[in-house]
Amino acid sequence: MVAHPECWDMENEFREIPDIQDFAEEPFGVPVGESDVDKPCVRCRNINVHYGSKHAIRNVSLDVRPREVLSLIGPSGCGKSTLLRCLNRMNDLIPGCRVSGVVEVNGSDIYGREIDVVNLRKQVGMVFQKPNPFPWSIYENVAYGPRIHGLVDSREDLDRAVKAALKRAGLWQEVKRRLDEPGTSLSSGQQQRLCIARALAVKPTILLMDEPCSALDPIGAGKIESLIEELRQQLTIVTVTHSVQQAARVSQRTAYFHFGRLIEVGETDQVLTHPRHPLTEAYLTGRIG
Numbered sequence: 001m002v003a004h005p006e007c008w009d010m011e012n013e014f015r016e017i018p019d020i021q022d023f024a025e026e027p028f029g030v031p032v033g034e035s036d037v038d039k040p041c042v043r044c045r046n047i048n049v050h051y052g053s054k055h056a057i058r059n060v061s062l063d064v065r066p067r068e069v070l071s072l073i074g075p076s077g078c079g080k081s082t083l084l085r086c087l088n089r090m091n092d093l094i095p096g097c098r099v100s101g102v103v104e105v106n107g108s109d110i111y112g113r114e115i116d117v118v119n120l121r122k123q124v125g126m127v128f129q130k131p132n133p134f135p136w137s138i139y140e141n142v143a144y145g146p147r148i149h150g151l152v153d154s155r156e157d158l159d160r161a162v163k164a165a166l167k168r169a170g171l172w173q174e175v176k177r178r179l180d181e182p183g184t185s186l187s188s189g190q191q192q193r194l195c196i197a198r199a200l201a202v203k204p205t206i207l208l209m210d211e212p213c214s215a216l217d218p219i220g221a222g223k224i225e226s227l228i229e230e231l232r233q234q235l236t237i238v239t240v241t242h243s244v245q246q247a248a249r250v251s252q253r254t255a256y257f258h259f260g261r262l263i264e265v266g267e268t269d270q271v272l273t274h275p276r277h278p279l280t281e282a283y284l285t286g287r288i289g
């Protein structure tokens with residue numbers, strides 16, 4: 001055990017920082033994220049995720065407020081992406097992955113028997129680290145969702161839906177004269193905005209973003225960050241990031257994870273500048289990488 005610095009003398013249980021490895025297997029009492037969120041649009045309770053014998057998420061409870069950006073941060077392998085995938089059942093697609101606990105989205109238990117997973121993923125869209133446009137035209141990438149979900153009645157409706165989604169993703173001006181060109185002909189940053197347009201085209205209420213900027217250059221990343229800020233006017237966004245600076249720029253609240261546990265969650269300013277838990281402090285100061 002390491003002596004606890006005086007500045008942490010906030011609560012008795014935090015007076016000492018155990019060796020980081022002690023946290024790997026031992027349960028310990030940490031504040032969970034169910035505290036002060038009134039009418040959350042996502043409510044997770046006691047989530048556990050196993051990949052075979054690997055216990056990747058440990059008893060996580062976390063709420064997400066409507067129209068906030070919530071950043072999930074923490075060291076590599078702490079379970080950020082795994083937790084994100086719980087929110088639209090993308091983990092269902094991974095062989096050997098078992099999820100237990102409750103996840104409610106807009107009041108519905110998404111692991112309930114009657115849930116239509118295709119409809120759930122329409123409501124809770126996802127954008128991945130590496131832009132992954134379909135091998136089709138720019139237009140067809142965006143048109144696919146509204147078409148398969150039956151959201152449009154005519155070609156004119158579809159054209160309007162495609163244009164609206166590309167505008168919301170901040171891409172319309174750049175692609176309006178090249179809608180028939182392959183999505184893959186765009187730059188990486190544009191491809192990522194195309195993937196965002198594809199997700200937006202089916203009118204989700206929640207967007208999950210798994211390190212959406214990490215494959216992009218600073219200009220492309222900056223555009224995605226600005227877009228996140230704009231989209232928050234209408235959507236809830238949960239994003240995974242390795243960049244504390246990005247969490248500070250884009251999110252209202254931040255959750256810090258460690259070895260599959262939620263260590264603390266709160267207003268981004270508070271978590272990043274006055275963390276309550278020594279592990280969060282250790283991560284932010286580079287003692288855990």
Ligand SMILES: Nc1ncnc2c1ncn2[C@@H]1O[C@H](COP(=O)(O)OP(=O)(O)OP(=O)(O)O)[C@@H](O)[C@H]1O
Binds near residue numbers: 074076083
């Ligand atoms: N498909 C899988 N099969 C087996 N184990 C997995 C799988 N996906 C993730 N894991 C394990 O689960 C744990 C959490 O992984 P996860 O990718 O969620 O963490 P992360 O915090 O998002 O990591 P990173 O920041 O490196 O992307 C890790 O130990 C990882 O090795």
